Amino acid sequence: MAVSSIPARAGDPTSPRPARTPRRPRGEGQWALGHREPLNPNERIKKDDDPLNVRSRIENIYAHHGFASIDPQDLRGRFRWWGLYTQRKAGIDGGRTAVLEPHELEDEFFMLRVRVDGGELDLAQLRVVADISREFARDTADITDRQNIQYHWIRVEDMPEIWRRLESVGLQTTEACGDCPRVVLGSPVAGVARDELVDPTPAVDEIVRRYVGDKAYSNLPRKFKTSISWLVDTPYEANDISFLGVDHPDHGPGFDVWVGGGLSTNPMLAQRLGVWVPLDEVPDVWAGVVGIFRDYGYRRLRNRARLKFLVADWGVEKFREVLEKEYLGRALLDGPAPQLPDRPVDHIGVHPQRDGRHWVGAAPVVGRVSGGQLARLADVVEAHGSGRVRLTPYQKLLVLDVAPERTDSLVRELRGIGLEARPSAWRRGTMACTGIEYCKLAIVETKARGEELVARLEERLRDFDADISIHLNGCPNACARTQVADIGLKGQLVVGPDGRQVEGFQVHLGGGLGMAEGQTAGFGRKLRGLKTTAEELPAYVERLARRYLAGREAGETFANWVIRVDEEELR
Numbered sequence: 023m024a025v026s027s028i029p030a031r032a033g034d035p036t037s038p039r040p041a042r043t044p045r046r047p048r049g050e051g052q053w054a055l056g057h058r059e060p061l062n063p064n065e066r067i068k069k070d071d072d073p074l075n076v077r078s079r080i081e082n083i084y085a086h087h088g089f090a091s092i093d094p095q096d097l098r099g100r101f102r103w104w105g106l107y108t109q110r111k112a113g114i115d116g117g118r119t120a121v122l123e124p125h126e127l128e129d130e131f132f133m134l135r136v137r138v139d140g141g142e143l144d145l146a147q148l149r150v151v152a153d154i155s156r157e158f159a160r161d162t163a164d165i166t167d168r169q170n171i172q173y174h175w176i177r178v179e180d181m182p183e184i185w186r187r188l189e190s191v192g193l194q195t196t197e198a199c200g201d202c203p204r205v206v207l208g209s210p211v212a213g214v215a216r217d218e219l220v221d222p223t224p225a226v227d228e229i230v231r232r233y234v235g236d237k238a239y240s241n242l243p244r245k246f247k248t249s250i251s252w253l254v255d256t257p258y259e260a261n262d263i264s265f266l267g268v269d270h271p272d273h274g275p276g277f278d279v280w281v282g283g284g285l286s287t288n289p290m291l292a293q294r295l296g297v298w299v300p301l302d303e304v305p306d307v308w309a310g311v312v313g314i315f316r317d318y319g320y321r322r323l324r325n326r327a328r329l330k331f332l333v334a335d336w337g338v339e340k341f342r343e344v345l346e347k348e349y350l351g352r353a354l355l356d357g358p359a360p361q362l363p364d365r366p367v368d369h370i371g372v373h374p375q376r377d378g379r380h381w382v383g384a385a386p387v388v389g390r391v392s393g394g395q396l397a398r399l400a401d402v403v404e405a406h407g408s409g410r411v412r413l414t415p416y417q418k419l420l421v422l423d424v425a426p427e428r429t430d431s432l433v434r435e436l437r438g439i440g441l442e443a444r445p446s447a448w449r450r451g452t453m454a455c456t457g458i459e460y461c462k463l464a465i466v467e468t469k470a471r472g473e474e475l476v477a478r479l480e481e482r483l484r485d486f487d488a489d490i491s492i493h494l495n496g497c498p499n500a501c502a503r504t505q506v507a508d509i510g511l512k513g514q515l516v517v518g519p520d521g522r523q524v525e526g527f528q529v530h531l532g533g534g535l536g537m538a539e540g541q542t543a544g545f546g547r548k549l550r551g552l553k554t555t556a557e558e559l560p561a562y563v564e565r566l567a568r569r570y571l572a573g574r575e576a577g578e579t580f581a582n583w584v585i586r587v588d589e590e591e592l593r
Contacts, residue, residue, distance in 0.1 A: 026577045044198070049579035052244070052320025061322040062552040064099065064201070068241045073100035073200055081182045089130040089178055098124055103202060103240065105135040105195030106181075109174055109460050116458055116465035116525060117515055119497075127462045132176040134159070135198035135233075136188060140208030140226045140250075141169040147191045148400045148411055151488060154184055155393025164398055164469075165389040167453055167502060168205050168247075169413045170198065174460050196235045201242045203233060203312060207261065209251035210383075210412035210420050214375040217363075219251045219275040221593075225304035226250050232305060239312055242321035243327040246312060247284070249415075250277070250304065254360065255367040256415050257285050258290045259525040259535045259543050260503060262329045263311050265304055268360045276300045278360045281311060281341060282333030285500040291543050292536075293338050295345075298357025314341070366489075366537040368448055369420055371443055372429045380429050381412075381422045384441035388454040388472035388494070389417030390579040395439055417453050447486050448479040453503075457496040457513070464496030466513035468524040471556055478560035483567055490567065490580050491534075494527070504546040506533040508580045509563060516553045532584030533591055549589055566592065 049057035051065065060066040067073075084092050097108065108128035115590075119127070136151065143151070155163040159173035160178045166172050176184070188194060197203055197383050206226050211387075213221040229248070235237050237463050249256040252267030258280055265277040277299045283292030299307050315329045333341055347355050370383040403411060403421050410422040419441070424432055433443040442449060452475065455461070457468030479486070493507035503512030510533055516526030526560050530546025554562045569591055574583050584592065 054317040067099040073103035075099035102199035105198030152396035207249040297354040454494040455501040530579040
């Protein structure tokens with residue numbers, strides 16, 4: 023039988039196939055594995071020039087020649103390492119947020135974040151913050167849920183003078199934004215709380231002194247968020263690393279370590295490493311965890327570059343092993359889980375300090391304050407014999423060191439400047455991100471909507487006797503921690519009654535963190551199609567609150583009620 027000489031056609035299943043070369047696994051941009059080549063524009067910007075270097079260009083070039091002289095890579099990249107983001111141009115609606123180019127969205131003004139690590143401000147710092155607001159920021163000065171002060175309407179021409187004034191009183195904007203270690207959250211009552219066994223302030227200060235502005239840690243895959251507190255009064259499960267106070271049965275007071283938390287569009291809760299760390303070792307352990315993130319973190323895709331993805335893939339056992347063997351060179355002691363309080367810690371109102379004096383916690387509305395208000399606050403604080411103010415991770419503020427006989431007077435004076443120490447449940451529990459007024463990522467208005475919502479609920483449900491947290495966010499990025507609120511509101515465009523798109527919110531219900539004994543941390547319940555227009559929001563929340571009051575069982579929290587009831591009760 024003759025053998026055909028016709029060559030086999032490509033793709034013929036009977037033709038011999040060439041041996042395949044095994045495909046090399048795609049790199050994730052992990053430096054420790056040799057993947058050093060930048061894999062996206064953000065990584066290239068950081069490789070071309072360390073972002074910390076941009077300050078000299080701001081001071082020597084851009085401040086003299088104005089906004090038009092700014093290099094685009096500096097403007098939309100490296101400026102963040104000094105706390106600067108371009109501000110949203112007024113009049114651009116939320117429907118155009120995702121379709122316009124950055125230069126079309128941005129105004130020639132900046133948002134500026136001032137680091138307030140641990141939330142600590144003395145009177146001199148408070149007065150400088152107020153003066154900068156009035157002179158350079160059109161009287162804006164929001165308190166953020168990261169214990170920062172946030173300005174708007176800042177001109178690049180004014181930055182050298184702003185830095186001079188801030189740094190003259192020990193404040194800074196260094197790494198307030200960017201792919202680097204952000205502000206360190208701390209208990210607003212560190213050093214004065216009666217239940218605190220160890221004041222973690224020295225560790226917070228040492229981390230800032232050693233590592234903020236250090237180029238060894240200024241190029242991370244994404245932002246890195248830290249919380250250090252003896253008390254359970256910061257959102258520790260939502261940070262890249264958290265140190266939480268714990269009393270070891272053999273070694274005494276120290277800190278439990280949690281890693282891998284973060285919200286945004288892929289929310290994950292931090293996990294315990296299971297170690298006990300004494301106060302003086304906290305900065306070294308912190309640097310080790312940041313080093314792992316820098317070297318092993320995923321740099322290929324921005325939406326997978328947070329530490330939480332590495333922790334989820336490795337697991338805490340491997341993470342601890344790498345930390346001990348490669349970064350610390352020693353084993354860490356096993357430690358017990360922290361003891362949670364019977365009730366969530368609440369700093370609002372009048373509370374005794376360990377030294378016999380008191381602190382007074384007060385609430386602005388959704389964190390919005392002004393330079394004029396802060397200047398008056400400084401006068402009130404000084405007149406009542408105090409020299410210290412603290413910001414909280416919940417957009418509130420505290421006045422420390424008040425004599426017991428002066429607290430009633432202080433409460434009255436604070437109320438007179440719009441800061442309420444005996445707030446309604448609604449003012450106490452409502453937070454809002456910056457929103458479309460200034461943020462280029464936002465789709466809806468948040469601050470004004472939050473103020474309107476609080477006013478409506480105070481009018482209609484003034485005697486409401488439960489704690490319900492309401493967090494409004496202008497986009498899916500969860501800067502206001504929407505997924506861990508009783509009522510989380512994620513801004514989006516929805517269809518209004520007339521069939522046209524209007525501002526609105528997707529609703530998350532019953533989320534929360536493990537802030538007290540018996541609380542289970544989890545993300546809010548999302549019901550199919552549960553949305554509200556911004557105009558209908560106050561009526562929706564009022565309806566939901568009334569149903570909760572009418573149908574709750576004895577001692578039942580809002581989150582537990584949400585889990586128990588039928589969906590129709592939540593609409």
